[in-house]
Amino acid sequence: MSKRRARIEIPLLAPDDAPERARRLGHFLRHVRDEAGVRDAEIVDLDGQPTLRAVVNQGTTPLATLERLARHAGIDFRERWGHIVLGVEGMASPQSASNIEAALNSLPNVRASASFPSRTLRIEFDRSSCQLPEIVMRLSRMGYRVAATHASIDQDAAFLPRKERIAEGVTRAGNFLREHPDFAWAGSGAALLLLGVILSWSGVTSGITTPMFLLVYVLAGWHTAWDTLQALRRFTFNIDVLMFVAAIGAGILGHWAEGALLLVLFAFGHAGEDLAMSRARKAIKSLHEVAPETAVLRTDGGTRTVHVDELQIGDVVLVRPGERVPADGSVRSGYSTIDQSAITGEARPVEKSEGDEVFAGTVNGDGAIDVVVEKLSTDTTLAKAIRLVEEAQTQKSPTELFTAKVERFYVPLVLVATALLLFGMPLLAGGAIEDWKTWFYRSMAFLTAASPCALAIGTPAATLSALGRAARMGVLIKGGAHLETLGRLRVVAFDKTGTLTLGQPRVVGVHPLHGVDEAALLHAAASVEVGSAHPLAQAIVDAATERGWGGGAASNVEQVVGKGLRGVLDGDVIEIGSLRMIEDDPDAVRAVRNTIEREQRGGATAVVVRRAGAPLGVIALADTMRTDAPNAIAALRRNGVERIVMLTGDNEGAARAIAQQAGVDEHHAALLPEDKMREVARLRDAYGRIAMVGDGVNDAPALAAASVGVAMGAAGSDVALETADVALMHDDLAKFPETVRLAKFARRIIAQNLVIALGVIALLAPLAITGVASIGWAVVFHEGSTIVVVLNALRLLRFKPEAPTTTTD
Incomplete structure (x- = not known):
């Protein structure tokens, strides 16, 4: 789980048009260079093929991140690189995940990230160097069984069984033991250990009980021994190594029962934490369970039932x-x-x-x-959501990467400290045989007490629980890194249209002139606008229809560039547009100017309508602010967000009106997409972590420039679902502050778990050195702390959104 750097070369697909090609490739390269885990990034020409060259940190920059940046820029990857998420049966501990990563990352041009809490494995590989069957074979030789998941988007995965079908055809008890095999091994070992202890107390000779304890070593400790062997083969030291050495040391001292107890409790600890984590996995699995397998297909002869894959x-x-x-x-x-x-x-x-x-x-x-x-069934919103959640489980957070790095250096230090206790203290005490026995025993107890199991599991357990809870809320967070960023937000930028507002303009004012009634004014405007796809046109047509318009359309409708539309109805020329549409008539301009300026100051867009050269009046239209926008912004402030900004391409008047109603700290109007991106970059430089909230389509560059990009209403947008870091599936602004609150809760849980894990080690290790804590007590507290941090992480599954509040002026 160490941070490894890898040099990658990724062929790119870009438009043939040279200027557009250069623009998109340049945009992509700028964002790649902004990624924290990337250095020496450049785009080179290899045999006429634009290719990204870079050095990446394997733990922090998955291929999916680079692919998302490419999609933002309007380019794509060629098929040379594959990536897949697999389910792994037999990944029984964080150390198993470490061993899998180490084994696969040693293959040429393979990058692997394993998640013990979710039992999933993300693999990214260069097909020209390594094929998926070779990777699967390596896992099989290590004793792991793999299956495809919904996130298995590599075409080479067809030969793999589906993850949910691995356990078909077995009983419920069999399924439980298959899902939690450590219970079977630990239970068998515990029963035999109990029998051996009873026989020892009954006076049975050690010639009978010792072989029984040795068998307990095999039953309860084979998995630890196997993981130890896998680690030592790669010259790495992990928690399994510490436990195995402690158990063997206890046996050498003749304390076979205590060594067996250590392995039994260690196995039960793994089984218990895995069982607890299964609750978090169920939160993710609930997405799978809602997917129907069959459909009733309409045919010429009636209906028939088919599998959804046949649709x-x-x-x-x-x-x-x-x-x-x-x-x-x-x-x-x-x-x-x-x-x-x-x-x-x-x-x-x-x-x-x-x-x-x-x-x-x-x-x-x-x-x-x-x-x-x-x-198709593979492209539904549900299928994509499942894929994204499964991939998110394998994305390690900065805290998880940090604890993994600490563990990499900490475990060898514990072994060195154990050796000093084992050999140094007896010599200082005089070197008597009893001194050697005493310090051997204490060093093994210290080895057990100092093992960082709780440290290794605390962060990923909390991350998985938070991702699962968010998914049940209708929010997809694409990895622990984005979860942690949400928990540390200082500033939030909102797009206006469709985010703080409904994105559906409506008529808010009708101002007829010269005795013309409102209906006549709206009917004339609608006759010209009825064929237009512009949102303002639809709002005018809707308002006219409500006032009895029969749908009569003007003929010869044409666009007057920079002014509006012109058409002919019943022989009269009807014009609708900005004030410039009637600038040839100063009297008409004077008649409507004050009305137009008043509406614009209030945040509306005002259009003037003229028929047969005579102005009919002014129609004001405005996008309506979401009723929950002020509450959402207030909730963000309660959750520690320091500054809230609104970015929009709309005019200053409309922007100011919405900004004042919503209660944002600052707003910027008349922005192009590139301007929004630059503004987000400025805010990020000024404040640090920033979230950009928008629709994920028109504001995609700004979302990409933010620390975390959030797309609203992603269930109806494939682009938003794929490109955003956080996807709010429903068009509900209130979900965002709740997501931030969940992320901050997760951050507190992670901090608590780190304190618990390090606190137990700090308390227990000195007690073991001084002889106060025996190996047995060391194991009990060690495994107990592991269970405690997992149960603490599961509190995230019970996270409840705040009751809605009403904001009053």
Whole structure:
């Protein structure tokens, strides 16, 4: 788990157009160089192929991060590099994960990151140097069984079984023992140990009991011995090495029962922490369980049941009341309510009728609906969410990387200290045989007490629990690094349109002139705007329809560049646009100027309408602020965010109005996407960690420039789901401050776990040296602290969002 550097070469796909190609590659390279774990990054031409060359830290910069930056820049990777997430059966401890990483990272151009809490393994490999079957074979030789997960996006993974099918065909008890094999080995060893102790107390000779204790060594300690062997083969020292040496040392002293007890308790400790962590894994697994396996397909002859993998785009499926929607698509016919909580975290069912979007895995209410399939089973929002969560479990946080680095140096120091106790103290005491026995015993107790098991498991356990809880809230956090960044935020930047506002302009003022009534003004405007795709046009059409407009459209509609639209209705020319549309008529300008300026000061966009050369009046439109925006911003302040900024491409008046209503500290208007990116970079330099919250599409460059990019409403946007660091699946702004609060809670839990782990070592090690704590007590407290930090981490699964509050002026 040490930090290793690797030189990579990644072929890139970029547009053929030379200026556009240069722009995109330059944008990509700038962001790659901003990554903390990357140095010496450059783009070179290899046989006409643009190629990224860089030196990366294997633990901090996964290939997925570089691929995300490439997508932000509008380029892609060639197929030379593969990456896959595997489920690993037999990964029984953090030390197993360390051994797997060390073994695979020794292969040419392979980068591996293993997560013991989730039992998953992320592998990134250069297909020209190493193939996936070779990697799987290496794992098999180490005694691990692997299976594909939803995040297995490498095409070479077809030969692997699915992770959820590994345990098919066995009983419930068999499944439990398969999932938690340490219980079987530890239980067998404990039963035999108890029998041996009873026989010893009964006066049975050591010739009978010692072989029994030796068998306990085999039953309870074989896994520790195997991991020790794997570690020593690579000249690394980990916790298993410490435990194994302590157990062997106790046996050499003749304390076979205590050595056996050490291994039994160590095995039970591993089994207990694994069982506790299974609760966190279930939070992740709950996403898998909502995915339906079959669908009712409409055919010419009626219906038939098919597997969801057989569905094709354009198929029509019947979803009966109470059934789960089998695929992403849109309602073709019928009406119902859909429970989308599994995907978006929404508490209430959502009404769905013809044309509305639905997601695979959501639950249909009381009505039957026909759904047109729009995505294959592998591309649904649910499938992508599962893949992203599974990949996130293998992304190590800075704290986890730091503790791994500490462990790498700490374990050899413990071995050196043990050797000094073992050989130095008896010599200082006179060198008598009893002194050697005493210090051998104490050194083995010290070795046990000083083992950093709780230190190794405390951070990843908390990270997995937090990721699982966030997923149940409808929030996808793509790794421990982003979780920690959220927990340390100092500044948050919001995009305005669609984030702090609804992104749906509406008519907020109708000001007719010269006795024209409101309906006539709106009807004339709608006749020209009805064919336009502009959001303002749709708002005018909606308002006119509410006032009885029959849908009569103007003819010969044309755009007047920089001014607005012009069309002909009933022989009259109708014009709608900015004040410049009527600048040829000074009297008309004077008639409407004050109204337009007043509306603009209030934050609205004002358009003037003219018919047959005579101004009809002014229509004011504005994007409506989300009702929960002030509460969300207040909640961020309560959670320690120091400064809140709004960035928008809208005009200053509209920006100021929303900024004042929402309560942000500063705002910047009339920004292009590149301007937003530069502003985020400035804020990051000034304040440190910054989150950028937007839709993940139009503001993708700004999200990429932030310490953590947050996309709202990602369930309906593939781009947002793939590119953001944090994806809020539902269009609910209140979820973001709750996510920040969860991240800060996780940060506190991680800090508590570090204090517990280091505190027990600091207390127990001196007691072991002075002879107060025996090997048995050392093991009990050592394993007890490990269980305590895991249970403490599981508190994150019980995290409850704050009750909504009302902000008053």
